[in-house]
Amino acid sequence: MNGAQALLQTLIQHNLTTIFGYPGGAVIPLYDALTGFPEIRHILVRHEQGAAHAAEGWAKATGEVGVCLATSGPGATNLVTGLADAMLDSVPLLAITGNVARPLIGTDAFQEADITGITLPVTKHNYLVRSADELPRVIAEAVRLARSGRPGPVLVDIPKDVQLEAFGGVIPTPHARPIPPAPSEEALETALEALRSARRPVLMLGGGAQDAAAEVTAFARAWRLPTITTLMGLGTLPASDPLWLGMPGMHGSVAANRAITEADLIVGMGLRFDDRVTGKTSRFAPNARIVHVDVDAAEIGKLIRTHVPVRGDAGAAARWLTQRAVPFALPEWEAQLDVWRANTITHDTWSAGYAVREIVSRLNPDDVLSTDVGQHQMLAAQLARFEKPRRWLTSGGLGTMGFGFPAAIGAKLACPESRSVVIAGDGGFQMTAQELATLTKYGIGVKIAVINNSYLGMVRQWQELFHEERYSEVWLGDSNPDFIKLADAYGIPGYRATNEQELGSVMDAWLNSEGPALLEARVPNQHAVYPMVPAGAALEDMIERDPQEAQPRKEETR
Amino acid sequence: MNTDHLISVIVRDEPRVLTRITALFGRRGYNIKSLSVGTTEHPGVSRMTFVVQGDRGIVIQAIRQLEKLHDVIRVIDHSEEKFVDRELVLVKVRVQTSEDRVEVRQIAEDFRARIVDVGRHALVFEVTGDEGKITAFIEQMRNFGILETMRTGRVALTRGSNADIPSHVYSGGPSRALEPLITPEVSAEASL
Numbered sequence: 001m002n003g004a005q006a007l008l009q010t011l012i013q014h015n016l017t018t019i020f021g022y023p024g025g026a027v028i029p030l031y032d033a034l035t036g037f038p039e040i041r042h043i044l045v046r047h048e049q050g051a052a053h054a055a056e057g058w059a060k061a062t063g064e065v066g067v068c069l070a071t072s073g074p075g076a077t078n079l080v081t082g083l084a085d086a087m088l089d090s091v092p093l094l095a096i097t098g099n100v101a102r103p104l105i106g107t108d109a110f111q112e113a114d115i116t117g118i119t120l121p122v123t124k125h126n127y128l129v130r131s132a133d134e135l136p137r138v139i140a141e142a143v144r145l146a147r148s149g150r151p152g153p154v155l156v157d158i159p160k161d162v163q164l165e166a167f168g169g170v171i172p173t174p175h176a177r178p179i180p181p182a183p184s185e186e187a188l189e190t191a192l193e194a195l196r197s198a199r200r201p202v203l204m205l206g207g208g209a210q211d212a213a214a215e216v217t218a219f220a221r222a223w224r225l226p227t228i229t230t231l232m233g234l235g236t237l238p239a240s241d242p243l244w245l246g247m248p249g250m251h252g253s254v255a256a257n258r259a260i261t262e263a264d265l266i267v268g269m270g271l272r273f274d275d276r277v278t279g280k281t282s283r284f285a286p287n288a289r290i291v292h293v294d295v296d297a298a299e300i301g302k303l304i305r306t307h308v309p310v311r312g313d314a315g316a317a318a319r320w321l322t323q324r325a326v327p328f329a330l331p332e333w334e335a336q337l338d339v340w341r342a343n344t345i346t347h348d349t350w351s352a353g354y355a356v357r358e359i360v361s362r363l364n365p366d367d368v369l370s371t372d373v374g375q376h377q378m379l380a381a382q383l384a385r386f387e388k389p390r391r392w393l394t395s396g397g398l399g400t401m402g403f404g405f406p407a408a409i410g411a412k413l414a415c416p417e418s419r420s421v422v423i424a425g426d427g428g429f430q431m432t433a434q435e436l437a438t439l440t441k442y443g444i445g446v447k448i449a450v451i452n453n454s455y456l457g458m459v460r461q462w463q464e465l466f467h468e469e470r471y472s473e474v475w476l477g478d479s480n481p482d483f484i485k486l487a488d489a490y491g492i493p494g495y496r497a498t499n500e501q502e503l504g505s506v507m508d509a510w511l512n513s514e515g516p517a518l519l520e521a522r523v524p525n526q527h528a529v530y531p532m533v534p535a536g537a538a539l540e541d542m543i544e545r546d547p548q549e550a551q552p553r554k555e556e557t558r
Numbered sequence: 559m560n561t562d563h564l565i566s567v568i569v570r571d572e573p574r575v576l577t578r579i580t581a582l583f584g585r586r587g588y589n590i591k592s593l594s595v596g597t598t599e600h601p602g603v604s605r606m607t608f609v610v611q612g613d614r615g616i617v618i619q620a621i622r623q624l625e626k627l628h629d630v631i632r633v634i635d636h637s638e639e640k641f642v643d644r645e646l647v648l649v650k651v652r653v654q655t656s657e658d659r660v661e662v663r664q665i666a667e668d669f670r671a672r673i674v675d676v677g678r679h680a681l682v683f684e685v686t687g688d689e690g691k692i693t694a695f696i697e698q699m700r701n702f703g704i705l706e707t708m709r710t711g712r713v714a715l716t717r718g719s720n721a722d723i724p725s726h727v728y729s730g731g732p733s734r735a736l737e738p739l740i741t742p743e744v745s746a747e748a749s750l
Contacts (some may be wrong), residue, residue, distance in 0.1 A: 116574065120581055125628040128573070145628060296623035301615075 003158065004033035006167040007096070010136040012039055014143050014307050016094065018058065018069050018413060019043065020051035024071025025111055026098030029163035043413065044441065046434040048075050049407040052082020053432065056091045060393045061368050063211055065092045066410060070419040072099045073111030076157070077118065081400060084122040085155040088397025089232060090207060092146040093153035094139075095119075099128070099541030101161035115157050121318040124152035132165035139170050148178035150208065150296040166392025180295050183312030188320050190308045191267070191291045196326060198265035200287075200333045201225055204248065206271025207232030207396070208294060210389035212315030216269055217241070219318035222325035224339055228256040230271050232396045235386030245337065249277040250533045251378040256342035257531070257539040260285050262336070269293040271313040271543055273303045274397065275530050278290030281536035293317045297398050343380075345545060349497050351453050353379050353529075355424060355521035358503055359449055360384040362511055367419040368393060368411040372428030373403035378529045380423050391418075408446045409438055419447065421511070426452040427482050436490040439516040447511055448518040461528040477525070494518045501512040562591060563610045563617040564636040564643060564714050570629045572595070576647075578629060579606065588612055588620050592711035603631065607643075607713050621729045635715050643714035647692050648674070649683045652703035662702055669695045680705055 001009070007030065011017065018041045023031045034042055045051045048070040055066030070079050086093040100109040105128075116126045125145050127138050135158065142154040195201065203225040209216050213236045220227045220243050227243045229236050237244055244254030244536040248260055260266065266288045271277070273292075281304050293306040294302050300309045310317055347353030356379040362371060364389040371377040371394045386392050393411055395403035404422045412420035429450050439446055454477030463471050484494035495510045495517065497503035503521060510519040520555040533542045569575050576595060583590050591609040598605050610620055617635070624633045636643070649671075653659045659681075665685055666673065669691065675682035685695050689712065696707065 116578070120574070120578060121585055124626075149626070296626070298619065298626055302619055 002029065002033070002163065003004070003135050003165050003167055004029045004163040005036065006132060006141060006169075006171065007133050007158070007163070008033055008037045008040055009171050010139045011067065013171055014038070014140070016064075016065060016143070019040060019067045019069050020045055020054040020058075020070030020410065021070070022046075022048050022051055022067045022075060024075045024098065026100060026160045027069065027075075027163070029160060029472045030069070030096075030158075032162075033383075039443045042069075043409075043438065045210045045406070046437045047432065048078030049402060050409075050432050050435045050438065052079045052093070052095065053085070053403050053406035053436075053440075054410035054413075055093055055095075056082060056089075056403070057370060057393055057407030058414040059086075059091045059093060059410075060407065061390055061411040061414045063092075064092050064391060064414075067094045069096045071111065072097060072115070072160075073113045075111075076115040077113055077238055079155075080119060080122060081398075081402075083119055083153045083155065083336070085395055085398040085400045085403060087122045089148050089395065090152055091150035094142055094146055095123075095155040095159045098155050098163065099159045102130070103161075105159060113506060115155065118471075119155050122153070123155045126155040127157065129156060129158045129162055131168040132162050133169045135162065135167070136169065136171045137331050138385045140175055144175040144178060145221070148328075149180070152524050174344065180316075181311070182316045182319070183310045186316060187310040191293075191310055191317070192321060192324055193310055194265055194289050194291055195223065195267070195321065198289075198328075199330060200263045201264040201265040201267070201328060202259050202273055202288075203309065204226040204230065204266055204268045205233040205236045205258075206230045206269065206497060208270025208272075208454070209233060209314040210236045210270070211510035212270070212313070212318060213237070213389040215315040215318040219322045222322045222327065224327045224329075225267070226259060228252075228259065228333075230274075230277055231381055231394065232391045233271065234381060235389045237388045239385035240344065240387060245290070245341065247381055248539070248540070249274075249279070250535070251529055251531065252277075252533070252539075253382070254343040254531055254542070254544055255337060256485035257339045257533065257542050259337060260288075261538075261540040263288045265289050265291070266348065267293070269296075269317070272296075272299045275303070278304060279533045279537055279539040279541070279550065283407070298468070343544060345464075347383075350523065351527045352376055352453055352457070352523045353383070353527065354500065355449070355451055355497070355503060355523055356380050357383045358507065359421070359423060359511075362507060363421065364419070365391070366417070367391065367421060368408070368415060370404045370408040370411060370420070370422040371392065372422070372424035373399045373401045373458075374425045374428060375453075375461065375527075376423050376425050376451040377404075378458075382529075395430045401428035403428075403446060405429060405432050405446070406435050406438075408448070409444055412444050412446050419511070420445070420450065421447045423449045423451060425457060426450055426476055426483070428453065429483075430481075433486065436487065436492060436516075439492060440490045443515050445515045446488075447515070449510075450518065450520045451523060452480065452483065452520050453523050454480060454529070457527075458529070460525075462516075464528065465532075466534070483518060485522040492516045492518055494520065496520045496522065498522045559613055561613075563612070564641070564712060565608045565610060565617070565621065565624075566632055566634040566636065566714055567606045567624055568598070568632045568634070569604050569606060570631065571602050572629055575604070575629045578627060579624065582623055582627065583608075583610070584621065586620070592657065592709065594713050596713075602679055609615070609712055621699055629697065634716065636716070640717040641714045642717060643688055643712050645689060645692055646687055646710045647685045647696070647709045647711045649685065649696060649699055650675075650705040650707070651681050651683065651699045652705055653679060653681055656700075658702055662699070665695075666696050669698075671695060679708035687694065
């Protein structure tokens, strides 16, 4: 057995048998070894960024570790965006890279990059493996690290000669699944007191609470706590629950943002109070005591003052508090929340919002919806109604254009019984559109919707609002491909809609077809996403609806 | 309030561990005023002492971020307990005249500074002590003309008979020292 074989055997031990990768000089021994391991399914992508995002999609949809593989130098650096994305969104990821042979390391050899140096700030930890014998131990530790505490990406860099070196050891059994620390009784008692005295309470759930969805939902219902789910936490409380107030932050709901501003208690679980959620931190929840439950001690008090820090597992905290529930009866607060709840934007005319609404309204609770980044992402976050966690895959922290499509591939492979739908913009889709080849190669039935407004729409929106409509370098309409022809070039059926009727008539064919399919919705290009909290402003400074709604907007002049 | 904070970090002696830790400080904009690193009595384990400038909030955040690193076994915030600290400084002082020479030697004696090099127009002193003593010595010498100084950065140990890391953590020698016996979960819990 050589190092490469020991590595693959270790992955099988850990039940990590789907790898998204791309071969190259420094991983040829690994690809050679793959031929002897039929248990391992290798998915050949067309760009390493696609491999990383597909592995993220796998991990986000399942909660299990996603695996990606790349060669040294340029292969490895192409993973960096995916690693940074996984770091900010706490996605458990194992990235395996080849490197030049040990004697060549540090000599500026062909296709050499100091990838452990490069990825230092965007991984939880990384390793340069120095001998075949330590390889299985390192992999086991990397997997444990990726899963433990706040999950994240771990990179293992393996020199080519280590892959070929004879392995004489035994493959260790996997580490036990890490158990998150239980919060202290003392902290929970303080949280309980805070809950008991609250008159305008709000529960905020982030992506870190999604695996405790049952517990936190029971907690919210037992106390009758109005609940906000962040962009990363959508689906943690079922959207059909009357307690739900929507999403907070820059494009959050009126109800969520007003509730935060007026609340006298905020219980945050598994969230890190990102600036897109808080707006101006000094004016975030000015009247509230903050209870913050998080597994990561470094997040507590990092951005906003925390009155009751509860370090530990959200599920355990929720169970403890549920047992001591005294349901709120706060008619005034509830009436106020209902007034805010009624303040929503309809998308009745043909627009990106209309197209997104029509798509998400046809999804089943088991379908996985991925998005790319931009206006369509915020529209989908506002309009989709998730009943379960891990059905919503989006790049929250890093805001990575090009994320959605490969993530949907990873999700479809992880959950073959579920439909995997991606909504992308015309800009972001082109950042990883070459993965159409991956769909074709394996017949992966991802349903792609490209919301084409011929613009980098979110940048356009900012230029419109904050830069006197100077639309600098955001027009894509003169050079976008024919997306239907593009899909066709890869043998994938395409559907186009340019108005409500066309969309209605192609929708079922697109969504329910066997195998992959692409839908292009050509929408007017001037719409903006509302509500909106301008960057750096307080949540209470939210612009609830389009101020230009009444007057015609500056039309296209290109 | 911006003050100096003394933090010791006990780490696994792995390649790049110093980069990993200083990069964490750098990225978050915490200024390191001094840093000294050395091996410990346990093979495979090194100890770093930082002086970080910032308000209390920054220091707490720095400690919590450090505790998340896999290579970090333990972080000790010296403001929480009594400690001893020392710094070693080499100071090269200009001596123009024989009167200067006599006076400089006298001051050095008062400070228990040792002369480690004697040149025609300069003397090199070695001073060990806490920050106040060293600052005072340098102030005295400034009158004569300081040609250059080199400071090691502060090192610190908690007072008393307990070790900062109980020896059972290392029992069984260097291989055990590299096992994650003190998990980040446990050490971070202790800080809250």
